[in-house]
Each structure stands twice: as C-alpha cells, then as structure tokens.
Amino acid sequence: MAKDKSIYTCNDCGATSPRWLGKCPGCGAWNTLVESVAEAPAAPGKNRLGASFAALAPASEVQPLSAIEAVDVARTPTGQGELDRVLGGGIVEGGVVLIGGDPGIGKSTLLLQAVDALQRAGLPALYVTGEESGAQVALRARRLGITGSPVAVLAEIQLEKIIATLASQQPAIAVIDSIQTVYSDQLTSAPGSVSQVRECAAHLTRFAKSSGTAVVLVGHVTKDGQLAGPRVLEHMVDTVLYFEGDTHSSFRLIRAIKNRFGAVNEIGVFAMTEKGLKGVSNPSAIFLSQHAQPVPGSCVMVTLEGTRPMLVEIQALVDTGGVSPRRLSVGLERDRLAMLLAVLHQHAGVATGDQDVFVNAVGGVRISEPAADLAVMLAITSSLRGKPLPKGFIAFGEVGLAGEVRPAPRGQERLKEAAKLGFSVAVVPKANAPKKADKAFEGLTIHAVERVDEAMALVRGLD
Numbered sequence: 194m195a196k197d198k199s200i201y202t203c204n205d206c207g208a209t210s211p212r213w214l215g216k217c218p219g220c221g222a223w224n225t226l227v228e229s230v231a232e233a234p235a236a237p238g239k240n241r242l243g244a245s246f247a248a249l250a251p252a253s254e255v256q257p258l259s260a261i262e263a264v265d266v267a268r269t270p271t272g273q274g275e276l277d278r279v280l281g282g283g284i285v286e287g288g289v290v291l292i293g294g295d296p297g298i299g300k301s302t303l304l305l306q307a308v309d310a311l312q313r314a315g316l317p318a319l320y321v322t323g324e325e326s327g328a329q330v331a332l333r334a335r336r337l338g339i340t341g342s343p344v345a346v347l348a349e350i351q352l353e354k355i356i357a358t359l360a361s362q363q364p365a366i367a368v369i370d371s372i373q374t375v376y377s378d379q380l381t382s383a384p385g386s387v388s389q390v391r392e393c394a395a396h397l398t399r400f401a402k403s404s405g406t407a408v409v410l411v412g413h414v415t416k417d418g419q420l421a422g423p424r425v426l427e428h429m430v431d432t433v434l435y436f437e438g439d440t441h442s443s444f445r446l447i448r449a450i451k452n453r454f455g456a457v458n459e460i461g462v463f464a465m466t467e468k469g470l471k472g473v474s475n476p477s478a479i480f481l482s483q484h485a486q487p488v489p490g491s492c493v494m495v496t497l498e499g500t501r502p503m504l505v506e507i508q509a510l511v512d513t514g515g516v517s518p519r520r521l522s523v524g525l526e527r528d529r530l531a532m533l534l535a536v537l538h539q540h541a542g543v544a545t546g547d548q549d550v551f552v553n554a555v556g557g558v559r560i561s562e563p564a565a566d567l568a569v570m571l572a573i574t575s576s577l578r579g580k581p582l583p584k585g586f587i588a589f590g591e592v593g594l595a596g597e598v599r600p601a602p603r604g605q606e607r608l609k610e611a612a613k614l615g616f617s618v619a620v621v622p623k624a625n626a627p628k629k630a631d632k633a634f635e636g637l638t639i640h641a642v643e644r645v646d647e648a649m650a651l652v653r654g655l656d
Contacts, residue, residue, distance in 0.1 A: 199228050199229070200230070201227065202229055202387040203220060203222065203226055203227075203387070204226075205217065206219045207219075229386050229387070230381045268282040269284045270282070270284075271284055272306070272307060273310070275447070275461030275473070276472075278459055279459045280432065280454075280455060281449075281454050285431070285454050287407065289398045289402075289429070290408070290432040291412055291430040292304070292434040292436070292447075293411070293412040293413065293433075294414060295414060295436070298438065298445060299445055299465060301411065303469070305333060305334060305339070306337065308344050308366060312343050312344045318364050319362055319364040320346045320347070320367075320370070321346075321369050322347070322348050322370050323370060323375055324370060337468055350374045350375050351375075351376065352376065352392075353377065355375065359400060360404070366409065367409070368408075369408065371410070371412060372390060372410045372426075375397075391425060394410060394429055397410065427450075427451060431452070432453065433452075434448065435448050437557070438557050443466075444464055444479055445465060445470065446557075448460045457499075458499045459498065459500065460498040460499060462479070476503050477503050480505040480555055480556040481555065486581075487584050489579050491508050492568045492582055492587075493586065493587045494507055494565055494588060494589045495587060495607035495611055496562060496565065497562065497564070497602065503558075505555065505558055506555040507525075508554075509550065509551065509553075509572035509576045510549075511549070512549045513547075514547055514548050518545075518546065518548055518550070519549045519550070521552070522552040523553045524553060525565065525569065532594070536570075536594060537573065537574070540644070541596070541645045543574055550573060552572070563591040566590065566591050567588045567590040567591075567622075568588045568589060570648075571588050571648065571649075571652060574652070575652075583617075585615065586617075587616045587618070588648070589621060590621055592645055596645045597643065598643060599622060599624075600622040601621075601625060604624070607625075608627070612634050617638060618655065619639045620648055621639060621641060622641065622642065622643075623642060623643050
C-alpha cells in the first residue's frame with residue numbers, strides 16, 4: 194500500500210513546501226508550516242472538488258465600464274445599531290462577512306441576537322453551528338432572553354450537507370459558526386487545515402454570490418490575535434470584522450478591517466450585559482476615567498475611529514528606573530513611544546533617559562493614529578513634574594522628529610465633540626484652530642501651537 198505523501202502548508206499565506214522549513218518561502222513568516230496530506234491532482238477540466246470548470250458559472254458578457262450601471266447596494270439593518278455602523282448600514286444581499294475574535298468575547302452571542310432580529314423582521318435566517326449542539330444554542334438564547342425565536346438552527350459540519358440545506362431553505366442570511374469546523378468529504382485533510390478552510394470558504398462564497406444569501410463566517414484567531422487560516426480567506430470575503438477588548442471587561446469593540454460596501458476602520462462599541470451585547474451610544478464616557486480632581490499623568494485626547502470622534506484618556510506614569518529603564522505601552526505603539534521620548538528630550542528639554550515610562554490608553558481601546566502624540570507627551574511631562582493638567586483639558590496633534598506639531602485630520606469635528614462634552618481648554622496644532630468664531634466651540638478655549646516647546650510652555654502657564 195502506497196504511503197500518503199505529506200506536504201507542508203503555511204497557515205498565513207497558504208504557500209506549500211515538500212518539506213518542513215522554519216521560514217515560509219512565500220511570506221517569510223516563521224514556524225507557520227503545518228504538515229498535511231497532499232491532495233490528489235484533479236482531472237483535466239475539473240477543480241479539486243471534482244466539479245467541471247465549465248459548469249461553475251457561465252461566462253459573463255464583456256462590457257465597457259461606461260455602459261455598466263452603478264447602483265447603490267440595498268442594505269438590511271440587523272437590529273444592532275453599532276453592528277450596522279461597522280457594516281456600513283446593514284447586511285448586503287449576497288455579501289460575505291468574516292468575523293473573528295478571542296474565544297468567549299461574544300461573537301456567537303452578537304450573531305444570535307442579530308439573526309433573531311432579522312428573522313422577526315420577516316427575513317428567513319439559518320444558524321449553522323459546528324462547535325455546539327442545537328440544545329447548547331437554545332440554552333444561550335434562553336440566557337439572552339430570546340424566547341420563541343423562529344430562527345432555524347442546523348448542527349452540521351459537512352460542507353456538502355450545509356450547502357444542500359442552504360439551497361433548500363433559501364435563507365436571506367446564514368451564519369456559519371465556525372468556518373474552522375467545516376470540512377468537505379472531497380478533501381482528505383482534517384477540519385481546520387489550510388486546504389479545508391480555503392476550499393470550504395470558497396464554496397460558501399460562491400453560493401452566496403449565486404443565490405443572494407448573505408453569509409457570515411465566524412473565524413478563530415491565533416495567539417497573536419490574527420484570524421487563523423490562510424490570508425487568502427480575508428481576500429475572498431467582502432467584509433472582515435475583528436472583535437477587540439478584554440474578556441474580563443464588560444465592554445467590547447468591533448472594528449472593520451476590510452469592507453467592500455462601506456468605510457473601513459469604523460468601530461462599534463458594545464456593553465456585555467446579562468441579556469447579551471447592547472450598543473453604547475456615547476462611547477466617550479467609557480474611555481474617560483472618573484477622577485474627582487485632576488491627577489498627574491492624565492491627558493484626554495480626541496481620536497477618530499472611522500467617522501466617529503471619541504474622547505480617550507491617555508495615562509502615563511514616570512518612575513525611577515534601574516540600569517535599563519523600561520518603556521511600556523498598552524493601546525499605543527511602543528516604537529512610537531520611544532520616538533516621542535527622544536523628541537521630548539531634544540526639543541523640549543524633558544529628560545526621561547533614566548526613568549521607567551509606562552503609557553496606557555484607558556478602556557482597552559487601541560489607538561493607531563499619530564494624532565495621539567501631543568497628548569502622550571503632555572501626560573508624560575505631567576507625571577514627571579507631578580503636576581496635573583488643568584481640569585477640562587484636551588490635546589491632540591501629530592509630533593514630528595523636528596519638534597513640529599502637525600495638524601490632525603478633521604480637527605474641527607474633534608473640537609466640536611470636546612466642546613459638546615463640556616471640555617474647556619484645548620491645545621491643538623495651529624492648522625486645526627478655527628478660523629472664525631463658531632457657536633459649536635462655545636465654552637472651549639483653544640490654544641494653537643506650532644512646536645512641542647510651545648505646548649510645554651503653554652501648559653506650565655496654565656498651572
């Protein structure tokens with residue numbers, strides 16, 4: 194009996210190698226090659242699952258771009274306002290959504306609430322569970338207070354049976370929880386392997402496009418927080434969503450990384466309650482600590498997440514360091530923190546070379562935009578001096594290596610959000626200062642600066 198031939202496939206990019214290598218030859222990632230059984234070559238004119246290429250889809254007519262009618266896609270609200278915001282307005286017919294997150298963060302809970310709301314609104318829904326039994330899904334629904342739900346549930350992991358059920362039921366939306374548990378009999382590899390995930394996702398995507406059923410795929414994440422499986426999976430789907438947040442906290446963030454039907458980097462904020470996930474209409478409140486009086490090392494900034502301005506508190510702690518001072522950050526880039534400390538020393542005369550510096554974005558939010566630079570530097574200086582910033586103080590702006598303070602995008606919207614929430618003093622880049630008086634900024638004193646040393650001198654004068 195011939196021995197099955199092994200092949201090594203990269204979990205990140207799907208590249209293959211006849212032998213194990215420490216570094217993937219395709220993407221350069223380390224320790225990502227996984228052994229699997231090589232698939233038999235397909236017959237000429239057929240794909241891996243044995244279907245004829247000619248039978249997959251008829252050839253489309255070639256048209257000039259100017260002759261193609263462009264119409265806005267119709268969206269169906271899911272009943273979850275924050276989820277609709279991230280999706281761009283709702284579910285799109287025939288769209289494929291991939292949602293990932295840590296175990297227990299609330300992916301299944303949110304989707305069960307969404308499909309129940311859609312079903313009650315008259316849209317047929319099918320919930321396919323591969324990780325739990327139907328009884329376990331029913332128990333979760335009972336805990337969430339969902340009683341008498343008409344949502345159809347299918348406990349199945351075989352691809353062919355799932356597609357056959359989808360074809361007979363013809364739901365408007367189908368949830369596959371999760372794609373890593375689905376397998377096809379036509380492939381010899383185990384469920385969750387690169388080839389199984391790739392082929393099963395491809396067939397479910399093809400079914401969604403041909404039938405008009407919106408398909409939501411739940412994906413596992415790796416220890417690094419990335420979606421498990423080949424990166425090609427993210428390219429297949431229309432929308433990629435990530436759940437973020439600490440499972441020990443009651444708040445969750447859902448972020449759009451890719452969206453063919455809407456804006457990317459939009460976020461939705463949810464609070465985990467006994468009755469499931471509830472949208473948070475004013476997320477700025479959860480990212481601001483409730484200090485009775487101003488404390489040293491705290492500075493509030495206005496960050497933009499998609500189209501939504503949010504106020505986030507930046508906290509810094511400067512302490513006496515040892516031989517090798519530490520620079521640690523949570524929610525902010527550590528390399529950027531090291532750069533800001535160098536700029537602070539060179540252009541503002543604030544030395545922290547022998548100090549431990551810890552920086553944290555309150556609430557578990559992750560800030561990637563450089564507009565947080567000025568707030569981080571002011572928080573560090575406040576902690577080092579042991580003097581708090583004035584009450585009702587905010588700051589934002591990008592800081593360059595030459596010590597200049599650069600403007601942040603959509604600065605007027607940031608200032609309006611701060612004024613609406615009662616902040617009274619703002620230090621912003623000169624280019625972001627309002628050119629004329631506006632009632633929206635009433636009660637907010639705006640100080641415009643061009644350089645870091647100006648900002649530091651201004652703050653010392655406000656003490």
